Amino acid sequence: MAVAADTDANLLRLGGFSGKDIPEDDLLRACVHCGMCLPACPTYRLTGQEMSSPRGRLWLMRAVADDRLDLLDPLFDEQMYQCLNCRACEAVCPSGVHYGPLVEASRAQLEQHRPRSLSDRVVRRIGLDWLFADSWRLRWIVNLLRLSQRSGLTVLARKMGILKALGMADLEALTPAISRRALVPGNERWDADLSISPPRRARLFNGCVMGTVFANTNRAAARVMARNGSDVDVPVAQLCCGALHVHAGMMEEARVLARTNIDAFASSGDDPIVVTAAGCGAALKEYGYILKDDPAYAESARTFSARIRDFTEYLGERDLVPPTRTIRRQVTYQEPCHLVHAQRISRQPRDLMNAISGLELIEMKESSLCCGSAGIYNIVRPDMANELGDRKALHAMETTASEVITANPGCQMQVGASLRRNGSTAKVRHIADLLDEAYGGAKTKRSVIGNSAQHATR
Amino acid sequence: MDTRVDRYSLVTSLENIVGKDAVFTRAADLLVYEYDGSVDGAVETAMPAAVALPTTAQQVADIVLLARRANLPVVARGAGTGLSGGAVPQQGGIIIGLTRMNRILEIDRDDRTALVEPGVINLELSEATIPHRFFFAPDPSSQKACTIGGNVAENSGGPHCLKYGVTSNHILGLEVVLPDGRIVWTGGRAAGISGYDLTGAMVGSEGMLGIVTKALVRLTPMPEATLVLLAPFADIDSASHATTRIISAGIVPAALEMMDNLTIQAVEPAYHAGYPMDAGAVLLIEIDGIADDVRGTGEEIATICAEAGATEVRSATSQAERDLLWKGRKMALGAMGRLAPNYYLHDTVVPRSKLPATLRRVDEISRDFDLPIANVFHAGDGNLHPLMLFDRRIAGSTERVLEASKEIITYCVEVGGALSGEHGIGTEKSGYMTMVYTADDLAAMAGLKNSFDPAGMFNPDKIFPKGYMCGEVRALRMQAMAQKLGIHAL
Ligand SMILES: Cc1cc2nc3c(=O)[nH]c(=O)nc-3n(C[C@H](O)[C@H](O)[C@H](O)COP(=O)(O)OP(=O)(O)OC[C@H]3O[C@@H](n4cnc5c(N)ncnc54)[C@H](O)[C@@H]3O)c2cc1C
Ligand code: SF4
Ligand code: SF4
Numbered sequence: 001m002a003v004a005a006d007t008d009a010n011l012l013r014l015g016g017f018s019g020k021d022i023p024e025d026d027l028l029r030a031c032v033h034c035g036m037c038l039p040a041c042p043t044y045r046l047t048g049q050e051m052s053s054p055r056g057r058l059w060l061m062r063a064v065a066d067d068r069l070d071l072l073d074p075l076f077d078e079q080m081y082q083c084l085n086c087r088a089c090e091a092v093c094p095s096g097v098h099y100g101p102l103v104e105a106s107r108a109q110l111e112q113h114r115p116r117s118l119s120d121r122v123v124r125r126i127g128l129d130w131l132f133a134d135s136w137r138l139r140w141i142v143n144l145l146r147l148s149q150r151s152g153l154t155v156l157a158r159k160m161g162i163l164k165a166l167g168m169a170d171l172e173a174l175t176p177a178i179s180r181r182a183l184v185p186g187n188e189r190w191d192a193d194l195s196i197s198p199p200r201r202a203r204l205f206n207g208c209v210m211g212t213v214f215a216n217t218n219r220a221a222a223r224v225m226a227r228n229g230s231d232v233d234v235p236v237a238q239l240c241c242g243a244l245h246v247h248a249g250m251m252e253e254a255r256v257l258a259r260t261n262i263d264a265f266a267s268s269g270d271d272p273i274v275v276t277a278a279g280c281g282a283a284l285k286e287y288g289y290i291l292k293d294d295p296a297y298a299e300s301a302r303t304f305s306a307r308i309r310d311f312t313e314y315l316g317e318r319d320l321v322p323p324t325r326t327i328r329r330q331v332t333y334q335e336p337c338h339l340v341h342a343q344r345i346s347r348q349p350r351d352l353m354n355a356i357s358g359l360e361l362i363e364m365k366e367s368s369l370c371c372g373s374a375g376i377y378n379i380v381r382p383d384m385a386n387e388l389g390d391r392k393a394l395h396a397m398e399t400t401a402s403e404v405i406t407a408n409p410g411c412q413m414q415v416g417a418s419l420r421r422n423g424s425t426a427k428v429r430h431i432a433d434l435l436d437e438a439y440g441g442a443k444t445k446r447s448v449i450g451n452s453a454q455h456a457t458r
Numbered sequence: 459m460d461t462r463v464d465r466y467s468l469v470t471s472l473e474n475i476v477g478k479d480a481v482f483t484r485a486a487d488l489l490v491y492e493y494d495g496s497v498d499g500a501v502e503t504a505m506p507a508a509v510a511l512p513t514t515a516q517q518v519a520d521i522v523l524l525a526r527r528a529n530l531p532v533v534a535r536g537a538g539t540g541l542s543g544g545a546v547p548q549q550g551g552i553i554i555g556l557t558r559m560n561r562i563l564e565i566d567r568d569d570r571t572a573l574v575e576p577g578v579i580n581l582e583l584s585e586a587t588i589p590h591r592f593f594f595a596p597d598p599s600s601q602k603a604c605t606i607g608g609n610v611a612e613n614s615g616g617p618h619c620l621k622y623g624v625t626s627n628h629i630l631g632l633e634v635v636l637p638d639g640r641i642v643w644t645g646g647r648a649a650g651i652s653g654y655d656l657t658g659a660m661v662g663s664e665g666m667l668g669i670v671t672k673a674l675v676r677l678t679p680m681p682e683a684t685l686v687l688l689a690p691f692a693d694i695d696s697a698s699h700a701t702t703r704i705i706s707a708g709i710v711p712a713a714l715e716m717m718d719n720l721t722i723q724a725v726e727p728a729y730h731a732g733y734p735m736d737a738g739a740v741l742l743i744e745i746d747g748i749a750d751d752v753r754g755t756g757e758e759i760a761t762i763c764a765e766a767g768a769t770e771v772r773s774a775t776s777q778a779e780r781d782l783l784w785k786g787r788k789m790a791l792g793a794m795g796r797l798a799p800n801y802y803l804h805d806t807v808v809p810r811s812k813l814p815a816t817l818r819r820v821d822e823i824s825r826d827f828d829l830p831i832a833n834v835f836h837a838g839d840g841n842l843h844p845l846m847l848f849d850r851r852i853a854g855s856t857e858r859v860l861e862a863s864k865e866i867i868t869y870c871v872e873v874g875g876a877l878s879g880e881h882g883i884g885t886e887k888s889g890y891m892t893m894v895y896t897a898d899d900l901a902a903m904a905g906l907k908n909s910f911d912p913a914g915m916f917n918p919d920k921i922f923p924k925g926y927m928c929g930e931v932r933a934l935r936m937q938a939m940a941q942k943l944g945i946h947a948l
Binding site for chain 1: 482484486487489490491493494498511537538539555557558560563577579582593600602603604789791792793794795796799800801844849
């Protein structure tokens with residue numbers, strides 16, 4: 001029986017990978033197709049089909065590299081973007097396959113070689129390029145969103161079915177309560193509690209979404225660090241981390257942001273750079289990788305990446321000052337993919353929660369399976385994302401916890417929306433907000449506000 | 459392909475059976491069904507003509523009937539972690555993927571059984587039964603990913619099979635779709651078998667006799683206490699002597715595994731399981747049962763190990779410590795990717811008494827072929843896993859590996875061993891079957907295959923050496939007869 005090549009002319013239009021950001025052959029061939037990663041993959045779990053598995057996707061990449069499959073075959077495109085880039089496969093792979101950089105490079109290949117419709121290009125340019133490349137623009141848009149939320153405009157729009165007609169019903173459901181005042185880099189600083197010595201110095205990475213929509217969470221994180229003996233500030237001139245760009249295969253745009261951020265933190269010596277969004281943290285830790293071929297930045301990118309700490313990782317490096325308040329509450333923990341899989345941080349957040357007296361942590365099933373947020377995945381692929389979101393919500397609801405704790409803004413929005421859709425009233429909170437509450441909150445620890453709210457470098 | 463079923467009607471018929479989203483026929487889709495877990499170079503890849511992902515036994519039967527009309531081969535596929543090429547469709551045809559039949563249908567605490575669909579993942583069955591204080595004993599290292607259907611087809615084993623037995627000891631009954639499209643049950647809940655043991659025939663048949671659509675499996679009660687010992691030795695020899703002495707003292711550990719230095723080099727930096735990097739070999743021994751017995755046996759084993767030259771004996775009792783010690787072992791195969799881009803292994807079995815000599819021979823072969831070989835294996839039942847490390851991009855390296863493995867297999871068979879302990883024969887080892895079986899033996903096996911599947915439709919080209927099946931069975935019988943009569947010309 002001959003192989004079924006008769007209907008597939010597209011197999012013949014081959015050119016392999018070319019241009020910039022080619023998936024590295026050595027990384028690709030580290031996969032021995034053992035299949036051990038299959039059950040960890042959310043898209044495989046939902047579909048049971050090999051092409052939606054990490055092994056299948058790696059095999060497709062290899063087929064393109066070997067001129068057996070066209071880069072522009074619709075299946076390749078579909079699979080590279082159906083992947084959530086959650087990196088669960090990477091964390092369980094016994095051969096140590098670096099899946100993330102491979103799928104990102106494959107997307108970069110598609111970006112370079114695929115003809116895109118004009119509208120698609122415009123949306124991406126405005127969405128990812130124009131908006132995130134400048135922090136003022138983003139703050140301005142977020143403010144507008146907040147005002148529309150408060151003025152009831154969105155409620156009205158929803159009632160009239162406008163959002164639905166615009167295909168934005170899902171987007172609206174995802175929008176969280178927005179912090180009133182954005183955190184502007186260089187404008188606020190927190191001084192270490194004096195009782196603790198020696199003081200440490202932490203530079204907060206603000207992030208685009210965290211610094212605006214969730215600015216109060218960043219402030220909470222800074223307060224917790226200050227209570228644990230750190231001087232915290234938010235260096236000026238920093239921008240979005242570029243994670244969304246990397247995920248979308250827009251590598252050059254990501255590199256521009258990366259260089260800006262490296263420069264912004266260059267004057268703060270080797271102070272740890274603390275990040276409150278798992279997705280940003282993972283991307284920042286990979287600056288060394290994405291700039292490895294840039295002679296001017298390769299070295300500084302590596303040192304920059306080595307300074308990055310997730311908020312929970314940073315706190316876990318020293319004994320914790322015991323939180324002062326008892327919180328009698330049951331919570332469950334949703335592990336952000338880019339914390340547990342990409343950064344392999346899983347113990348620290350749990351240790352932190354267990355340090356709060358009265359708090360009971362009830363583990364949910366599949367706590368490390370992606371919730372479907374995955375950057376902007378839930379906006380561009382709502383079906384698959386909703387299925388994962390429902391699965392997550394049901395697992396969380398099974399624990400009967402009144403709060404779901406997480407450590408990434410995307411998860412916070414996605415899990416929140418999923419819980420509401422499934423009729424749950426449980427709240428979703430960032431672990432920094434929970435800890436801040438356990439230390440007494442905003443009323444007992446104020447920031448220094450001013451134009452030069454910056455700590456000197458030791 | 460039969461002219462009555464052309465390509466177009468094949469696709470639409472498949473879609474009518476399982477639905478549009480469960481049929482794949484584009485070449486790009488089929489690419490990812492051309493491999494399984496087996497090693498590049500040892501098993502040829504091959505693409506199917508179509509893949510269907512059914513959700514019921516009836517759908518499986520309907521696909522089989524369609525394939526019959528179209529005169530196409532049918533290959534069952536679980537998770538595709540097989541190491542002998544079992545799920546690779548050597549003659550194309552239809553792959554029936556069972557990954558969407560993945561429900562645990564029933565857990566019966568009184569009868570200690572579970573009724574499951576074939577796509578249930580091995581470890582997830584145990585995870586579902588542990589709250590009831592039971593587990594599914596066969597524990598291949600791939601248990602996080604492989605399916606019960608695949609376990610049945612390969613008669614898979616794992617570390618704990620030393621005490622509890624391989625898959626065949628844990629299957630009570632099976633629902634199978636036969637090559638003629640009938641759905642039948644073999645075995646059942648009650649102990650004892652009336653008539654032929656068809657369950658026994660199905661287990662280990664590598665998808666060549668029937669497609670499993672439900673399995674009634676035995677659940678094993680969780681032991682009261684479990685102890686894991688780690689004993690490092692200066693060299694492999696003393697570790698194998700310790701193994702032989704433990705078993706001949708009449709002790710039956712739950713598991714007794716050996717890892718040599720090369721394996722430790724691959725695993726320890728990755729998983730920090732706590733194996734000493736400078737040990738020549740370590741034994742990982744698990745004992746389970748009633749608390750008092752476990753403690754006593756543990757001490758007995760520790761003494762034997764110390765006498766055989768163990769540099770220390772460490773014990774782990776808490777779940778977390780035990781998991782860590784095991785993690786290194788369970789991840790060993792995959793971790794080889796850290797030492798070399800490719801690995802290839804066999805899973806020959808030798809009588810335990812021949813273990814030290816066999817390992818010395820493996821070491822010799824490693825030096826003769828200038829090929830690093832890591833040993834990580836089920837020492838307790840003499841089931842070797844010599845892992846040859848190589849880089850297939852270097853010209854001639856694959857050939858060298860295949861030559862070396864032939865040497866290893868030949869030696870193991872000479873000392874009275876078997877070709878495969880648990881990974882199956884597939885296409886990978888079919889060529890070696892004549893080394894262990896006479897033409898008569900093979901003819902008897904072919905007879906069984908023939909009575910189930912005279913057309914050779916289910917998973918062709920597996921187990922039997924090339925040219926031994928279908929039309930050639932008659933010739934085989936004649937050859938057997940000729941052998942008996944001492945006639946050589948045929
Ligand atoms: C890293 C690694 C470690 C491993 N360790 C072990 C080990 O310790 N012990 C061990 O025994 N094996 C081991 N294996 C081999 C493999 O995991 C087992 O053979 C496993 O049972 C295969 O299950 P599967 O679901 O992947 O089957 P597949 O690979 O999909 O198929 C294997 C065979 O079973 C047939 N089959 C699958 N499902 C059915 C069904 N429902 N009905 C009929 N036939 C079917 C297929 O046709 C094929 O012939 C290992 C593999 C890997 C990659
Ligand atoms: S990515 Fe890793 S776990 Fe997955 S098939 Fe490849 S080697 Fe195996
Ligand atoms: S990154 Fe996540 S979705 Fe993508 S292949 Fe890996 S496990 Fe699957």
